[in-house]
Amino acid sequence: MNLLARPEDPLSLFHFLLLIGLSFFLGLAVEEVSLQEKIPGPGGVRTFPVLSLVGLGFFLLDPLYLSVFSVGLLVLGTWLYSYFRSEAANQSHPPSMVSAVSSLLAYLLGPIVIREPSWVSIALVVSSVFFLGTREKLHHLAESVPIPELLTAGKFLLLTGIIFPLLPREILLPSVPVTPYQVWKAVVVVSSLSYATYLAQRFLSPRGSDFLEAILGGFYSSTAATILLSRKGHVQTGREKEINAAIILANSLMYIRILLVLILLRPAIAQKIGGPLLILFALGVLVAGIVFRWKRSDASYVPDAPGKSGSSGNPLELNSALFFALSYVVISFLTHWVHGTFGVSGVYVLAGVVGFTDIVPFILSLAHSGSAIPLHVILVSTMVAASSNNILKGIYLLIFWRKSAGLPSLLALGGLSAGGILLVFLFRM
Numbered sequence: 001m002n003l004l005a006r007p008e009d010p011l012s013l014f015h016f017l018l019l020i021g022l023s024f025f026l027g028l029a030v031e032e033v034s035l036q037e038k039i040p041g042p043g044g045v046r047t048f049p050v051l052s053l054v055g056l057g058f059f060l061l062d063p064l065y066l067s068v069f070s071v072g073l074l075v076l077g078t079w080l081y082s083y084f085r086s087e088a089a090n091q092s093h094p095p096s097m098v099s100a101v102s103s104l105l106a107y108l109l110g111p112i113v114i115r116e117p118s119w120v121s122i123a124l125v126v127s128s129v130f131f132l133g134t135r136e137k138l139h140h141l142a143e144s145v146p147i148p149e150l151l152t153a154g155k156f157l158l159l160t161g162i163i164f165p166l167l168p169r170e171i172l173l174p175s176v177p178v179t180p181y182q183v184w185k186a187v188v189v190v191s192s193l194s195y196a197t198y199l200a201q202r203f204l205s206p207r208g209s210d211f212l213e214a215i216l217g218g219f220y221s222s223t224a225a226t227i228l229l230s231r232k233g234h235v236q237t238g239r240e241k242e243i244n245a246a247i248i249l250a251n252s253l254m255y256i257r258i259l260l261v262l263i264l265l266r267p268a269i270a271q272k273i274g275g276p277l278l279i280l281f282a283l284g285v286l287v288a289g290i291v292f293r294w295k296r297s298d299a300s301y302v303p304d305a306p307g308k309s310g311s312s313g314n315p316l317e318l319n320s321a322l323f324f325a326l327s328y329v330v331i332s333f334l335t336h337w338v339h340g341t342f343g344v345s346g347v348y349v350l351a352g353v354v355g356f357t358d359i360v361p362f363i364l365s366l367a368h369s370g371s372a373i374p375l376h377v378i379l380v381s382t383m384v385a386a387s388s389n390n391i392l393k394g395i396y397l398l399i400f401w402r403k404s405a406g407l408p409s410l411l412a413l414g415g416l417s418a419g420g421i422l423l424v425f426l427f428r429m
Contacts, residue, residue, distance in 0.1 A: 056114075189264045234401050280386075
């Protein structure tokens with residue numbers, strides 16, 4: 001962030017009022033936290049606006065070299081350090097550094113307000129206040145996250161931030177029409193989406209909300225959610241309608257997951273085939289709502305504990321990421337070879353076969369930027385793969401539920417499969 005002023009960035013009344021408002025808002029939040037924690041801080045609702053004005057004045061005295069502003073920052077840092085050491089020596093517990101760090105932010109606000117767009121300063125202050133106000137929840141979250149998961153996330157971030165930018169962007173093997181950069185980009189996007197729902201399912205889903213956990217599990221893996229809910233339906237009674245509705249809704253989310261992946265990786269393709277995917281999702285939600293409201297039973301139900309609702313492990317584990325990358329490369333090779341050898345009909349057959357596995361690598365292999373497959377073939381193949389995947393989940397439902405009470409889910413899965421094929425003819429391109 002460059003804080004050097006330019007002639008075209010003069011101080012205006014808007015900048016001044018924005019600085020006063022943001023520093024006052026930050027001071028209120030810091031003082032409230034200090035009162036709650038009963039730990040006095042070096043500043044509060046009066047000190048922070050004055051500190052921001054001092055920082056602004058020092059910045060305006062020498063906006064080119066920032067000499068006065070830098071000296072003021074050094075003095076402020078030295079005073080905060082002395083204050084922190086003095087308070088630590090006089091108390092049995094070390095004082096909070098919230099006020100000290102927030103004081104530094106208040107001092108820096110003046111140059112940021114002038115030099116950067118308004119949203120930057122607003123976002124900095126609002127984010128700081130958010131972290132101040134969620135202290136207890138964040139501490140609870142930190143205590144509940146196992147160390148192995150943090151290490152796994154760290155390894156994945158290392159591979160993403162260092163290795164990902166260095167990967168070649170050229171095709172290395174003519175028989176595999178995807179570059180290493182494209183493969184790992186897909187790994188990052190798919191794993192990140194799965195990880196977001198994994199975290200929500202593990203740490204944020206409230207205890208007793210089995211329906212919400214089923215939705216999150218369905219977005220993470222509709223196959224895993226179907227198996228889990230089918231097992232519940234087999235051993236429990238009195239919740240058949242709710243479990244059926246959850247299965248249908250979880251499988252409807254598969255279409256949204258596909259669409260999100262395409263939006264992030266191939267937005268042009270997503271724009272073309274997004275209509276059929278959204279229609280199938282809406283139909284699934286409608287059917288789930290009808291099933292859920294058709295009959296409500298009063299039998300008691302004890303939900304699973306949070307974090308044990310069908311999750312198949314941390315999606316950021318290196319083994320999972322490497323397996324997805326390998327699947328993407330192998331299926332890209334198969335798709336390229338089948339299309340060149342057997343033509344469009346061979347791609348349709350392959351779509352039906354890969355539907356019994358993870359369909360995301362196949363859809364990405366169809367839609368990558370170097371693909372020579374026509375758009376209408378991508379649409380048809382996507383629908384065939386999704387319909388085939390629904391058939392597989394219907395088989396799982398029959399295996400794990402083994403009761404006629406699961407018939408609504410079975411019929412809905414069959415309807416979504418048939419609807420996907422029907423939409424292919426309605427959306428000719």
